[in-house]
Amino acid sequence: MEILTVRDLGKVYKGNVNYEALRNIDLTINQGEFVGIMGPSGSGKTTLLNMISTIDRPTSGEIRIGGENPYRLSHQKLAIFRRRELGFVFQSFNLLPTLTVKENIVLPLTLDGVSIEEMNKRVNLFAEKLGITSILDKRTYEISGGQAQRTAVARALINRPKLVLADEPTGNLDSKAAQDVMEMLEKLNKGEQATMMLVTHDAVAASYCQRVVFIKDGQLVNEIRMGTNRSDFYQKIIENLSRIGGTANEPSPIRD
Numbered sequence: 600m601e602i603l604t605v606r607d608l609g610k611v612y613k614g615n616v617n618y619e620a621l622r623n624i625d626l627t628i629n630q631g632e633f634v635g636i637m638g639p640s641g642s643g644k645t646t647l648l649n650m651i652s653t654i655d656r657p658t659s660g661e662i663r664i665g666g667e668n669p670y671r672l673s674h675q676k677l678a679i680f681r682r683r684e685l686g687f688v689f690q691s692f693n694l695l696p697t698l699t700v701k702e703n704i705v706l707p708l709t710l711d712g713v714s715i716e717e718m719n720k721r722v723n724l725f726a727e728k729l730g731i732t733s734i735l736d737k738r739t740y741e742i743s744g745g746q747a748q749r750t751a752v753a754r755a756l757i758n759r760p761k762l763v764l765a766d767e768p769t770g771n772l773d774s775k776a777a778q779d780v781m782e783m784l785e786k787l788n789k790g791e792q793a794t795m796m797l798v799t800h801d802a803v804a805a806s807y808c809q810r811v812v813f814i815k816d817g818q819l820v821n822e823i824r825m826g827t828n829r830s831d832f833y834q835k836i837i838e839n840l841s842r843i844g845g846t847a848n849e850p851s852p853i854r855d
């Protein structure tokens with residue numbers, strides 16, 4: 600089943616000089632897929648993510664999420680759609696510092712009037728899956744970056760959204776914490792059948808995806824799929840990035 604359908608998408612930033620940031624983008628993400636988007640700086644990754652996350656309107660083409668075109672919804676319905684159908688994970692975690700870890704996680708549920716009992720059930724389930732049960736009552740300034748990102752992942756998934764969108768989720772983490780977060784995302788993708796799209800510069804993070812799509816100068820140029828081995832997939836990602844000018848070649852930090 601298709602969760603995300605992007606057809607012939609285009610984006611032109613209007614200004615003194617118009618800039619065509621995306622052109623003829625076609626992308627489909629099926630239920631339960633984990634897809635990475637990679638490309639050089641300025642290639643259009645954030646622009647694409649902003650269109651899909653309904654933050655910014657496309658100039659042409661169409662986006663459907665779970666069969667719905669979010670840009671046809673009224674302002675109020677769009678806000679509800681975003682909260683119920685999309686989950687967000689950001690580079691900078693975006694947790695509220697005055698709340699505890701648990702309060703941050705349940706925030707999307709409180710806005711939807713879910714019962715306390717159901718909230719507790721879900722928060723305990725996700726906290727256990729993400730290994731953050733012992734820090735639920737801590738404030739966000741008392742936890743590590745890796746714990747903060749796992750909290751953000753729990754918050755993004757607690758509503759069981761149709762699509763989870765992650766923007767450089769490992770960008771502020773050291774390599775060990777980054778690996779932990781990617782392992783959690785992979786586990787949740789498999790265990791919860793969560794459909795995920797990840798924008799990243801990090802080839803190691805991308806190697807946890809099942810499919811990586813490459814973007815250059817506003818166009819999708821290639822896609823590769825994970826085979827049986829993550830180490831080989833990582834090498835293929837690096838080769839593709841080198842070809843399109845995304846990053847230098849480097850030795851694999853992945854051991855099988």
Ligand SMILES: Nc1ncnc2c1ncn2[C@@H]1O[C@H](COP(=O)(O)OP(=O)(O)OP(=O)(O)O)[C@@H](O)[C@H]1O
Binds near residue numbers: 614638639640645646
């Ligand atoms: N609001 C805007 N107005 C005009 N041009 C913009 C705007 N936002 C982005 N651009 C341009 O569109 C192109 C794509 O930008 P985008 O931020 O999507 O790239 P990116 O691949 O996410 O880059 P990075 O990896 O550096 O974050 C760039 O050339 C950028 O300068």
